[in-house]
Amino acid sequence: AQTVTQSQPEMSVQEAETVTLSCTYDTSENNYYLFWYKQPPSRQMILVIRQEAYKQQNATENRFSVNFQKAAKSFSLKISDSQLGDTAMYFCAFMDYNTDKLIFGTGTRLQVFP
Amino acid sequence: DVKVTQSSRYLVKRTGEKVFLECVQDMDHENMFWYRQDPGLGLRLIYFSYDVKMKEKGDIPEGYSVSREKKERFSLILESASTNQTSMYLCASNTRGVADTQYFGPGTRLTVL
Numbered sequence: 001a002q003t004v005t006q007s008q009p010e011m012s013v014q015e016a017e018t019v020t021l022s023c024t025y026d027t028s029e030n031n032y033y034l035f036w037y038k039q040p041p042s043r044q045m046i047l048v049i050r051q052e053a054y055k056q057q058n059a060t061e062n063r064f065s066v067n068f069q070k071a072a073k074s075f076s077l078k079i080s081d082s083q084l085g086d087t088a089m090y091f092c093a094f095m096d097y098n099t100d101k102l103i104f105g106t107g108t109r110l111q112v113f114p
Numbered sequence: 115d116v117k118v119t120q121s122s123r124y125l126v127k128r129t130g131e132k133v134f135l136e137c138v139q140d141m142d143h144e145n146m147f148w149y150r151q152d153p154g155l156g157l158r159l160i161y162f163s164y165d166v167k168m169k170e171k172g173d174i175p176e177g178y179s180v181s182r183e184k185k186e187r188f189s190l191i192l193e194s195a196s197t198n199q200t201s202m203y204l205c206a207s208n209t210r211g212v213a214d215t216q217y218f219g220p221g222t223r224l225t226v227l
Contacts, residue, residue, distance in 0.1 A: 009154070033213045045204065045218035052213075091156060095213055100145050100164070101172075102216055106156040 002027045004094050006105035013082045014113050020067075021077045021108045023092030031097035034068065034075045039089040039107075048090070051075065079110075087112045117141070118219040120205055126225045133192040135222050137205030143217075144210035146188035148172075148180065151202040151221070163188055164210055195226045 003026045013019035025034070036048040051059045051068050058066050063080045079086055092105040121136040137146065145164050149157040149172075159172030161180040169180050177199060181189045188207075192199055202223050206216040 004156075006156075035215065037218075044220045045206075047215045050215060097213065100208055100210060100213065100216075101147070101159060101162060102157075104157040106154055 002029070002032075002094050002096065002103050004092055004103050004105040006092055006108050008108045009106070010109045010111070012111040012113060013079075015082055015084060017082055018078060018080045019082055019110065021079075021090055021092075021110065023075045023077070023105055025073050025075065025092075025094050027073070027094065027096070029096055033095040033097070034066075035093040035095065035102065036064070036066070036075075036077045037091045037093060037104075038086075039091065040085075040087065045091070049077065082112045084112050084114065086110060118205060118207055118217050120203075120219040120222050122222050123220060124223050124225075126227065127192075127195050128227055129196060131192075131195050131226075133195045133224065133226075135190040135192075135203055135205075135224070137188045137190070137207075137219055138186055139188075139205075139207040139217070140186065141207065141209075141217070142185065143207035144185070145208050145216075146182065147206040147216065148178075148188065148190045149204045149206065150174070151204055157204065160190065195224075197226050200224060200226045 032053045034051045038048045039045045067076045093102040118139045147162040148160045163169045163182040179191045205219040208214040208216045
């Protein structure tokens with residue numbers, strides 16, 4: 001069975017700085033997808049970024065980028081130029097190629113300070 | 115924009131009551147999901163449905179049932195609510211078979227007294 005591990009329950013960063021959230025996963029599959037979701041306080045969960053395992057190039061979305069290390073089964077999220085609005089719970093998630101189901105990590109609560 | 119709505123943001127029920135949580139999506143998605151979210155445990159899948167009247171158990175189905183009579187609507191039912199079902203419940207939907215991202219509703223915070 002696949003598992004997703006987020007080892008940092010809480011992190012903090014100052015506005016305009018860079019922060020990296022860690023995620024590791026375990027799977028015997030070769031084809032899969034990885035996601036980072038953001039859940040702001042009292043607001044809806046939204047997709048931050050997505051990575052296909054067959055793509056070697058790391059995904060980037062504006063200030064958000066990932067470091068995908070397939071051999072190490074690592075999928076970290078880097079947030080550059082942190083903003084107060086980045087304060088949220090961040091979840092790493094795994095999707096098997098053959099299913100549409102997500103397996104989530106336990107989340108990292110990120111606080112951005114002015 | 116994809117819209118997933120849930121019937122209530124906050125709900126308080128008594129132990130033993132039958133509880134219905136409803137979810138509606140407007141994107142014609144085949145798949146719909148129910149999760150519960152608890153601190154330190156992340157999101158855990160309760161049930162999902164890949165078509166009308168079809169359902170599959172997730173990781174923690176005990177104490178729950180679901181109903182999907184129409185494509186856009188997916189209901190979670192707590193037959194006899196218990197205090198250990200106090201939690202945040204999230205609904206999500208996506209397109210079947212293309213590894214689509216899941217789109218989430220705002221969540222229902224259920225308290226069982």
